[in-house]
Amino acid sequence: MNPNIEALLQLIFIWASHLKNAASTIGAAQAAGRDVTAEELQQYMSADSEAKAALDAAIATNPAPAPAAAPADPTPAP
Amino acid sequence: MLAAKVDQLLANYTRVREMLLTKFDSISTGALLKFERFNRNPVANSLLFGSTLIVTIVLAIVSGCQSLGVPSPSSFNQKLVIAYLSITSVRESTTVLLQSKVIPVNDARNIEAQADNARAALDIAQTVYATDPAGAQTKLDTTLTAITALQAYVASKKGKGP
Numbered sequence: 001m002n003p004n005i006e007a008l009l010q011l012i013f014i015w016a017s018h019l020k021n022a023a024s025t026i027g028a029a030q031a032a033g034r035d036v037t038a039e040e041l042q043q044y045m046s047a048d049s050e051a052k053a054a055l056d057a058a059i060a061t062n063p064a065p066a067p068a069a070a071p072a073d074p075t076p077a078p
Numbered sequence: 079m080l081a082a083k084v085d086q087l088l089a090n091y092t093r094v095r096e097m098l099l100t101k102f103d104s105i106s107t108g109a110l111l112k113f114e115r116f117n118r119n120p121v122a123n124s125l126l127f128g129s130t131l132i133v134t135i136v137l138a139i140v141s142g143c144q145s146l147g148v149p150s151p152s153s154f155n156q157k158l159v160i161a162y163l164s165i166t167s168v169r170e171s172t173t174v175l176l177q178s179k180v181i182p183v184n185d186a187r188n189i190e191a192q193a194d195n196a197r198a199a200l201d202i203a204q205t206v207y208a209t210d211p212a213g214a215q216t217k218l219d220t221t222l223t224a225i226t227a228l229q230a231y232v233a234s235k236k237g238k239g240p
Contacts, residue, residue, distance in 0.1 A: 035155050051169035052190070
């Protein structure tokens with residue numbers, strides 16, 4: 001499968017999962033007539049930290065492209 | 079209600095994805111060559127991405143519809159949940175795009191730096207809220223605007239090939 005399509009499918013999956021989590025947490029809090037608790041908030045902060053670690057790892061394994069080589073000096077040597 | 083709908087959506091997505099992968103594995107050589115030509119055609123690819131993005135947007139609109147019983151964030155903490163989730167989503171999307179070679183590593187680093195700034199701002203807003211609720215709310219709102227812009231930037235990269 002085209003890696004771009006595979007990536008897009010993954011992104012849709014990510015989006016749907018987050019939507020589900022948010023709806024679950026906020027919906028449960030509102031249904032119970034309370035606010036989101038500090039513990040619930042902490043879960044989302046931890047999830048972000050894990051996502052950051054995964055992105056850091058992906059960046060570390062993808063080296064930056066080498067800079068373009070300087071063009072040769074066309075001036076003839078004296 | 080939404081959770082059940084999203085569960086169903088995810089189950090459907092998994093089934094369709096596995097079906098597509100299986101089909102592409104067992105496809106005949108001639109059809110595979112045609113698919114490869116289609117795959118390398120930038121116009122066809124753009125159309126495919128466009129249609130998928132439209133489906134995504136429609137799902138977002140439908141899922142965000144109040145008539146479906148979707149809760150919208152009202153309190154400071156509920157908005158914080160959305161903000162943290164959005165940053166996580168940006169990071170995960172960036173990871174997928176980087177691993178798929180859709181974006182270069184420099185771009186991923188830049189997105190991550192902006193996500194880090196947004197995260198730091200959210201942490202500050204959360205800390206300040208106890209003593210200055212109005213100031214914390216303003217900081218949260220401005221940070222949400224920045225995150226939305228960052229999400230739009232990442233979304234604009236989804237349809238671009240390497």
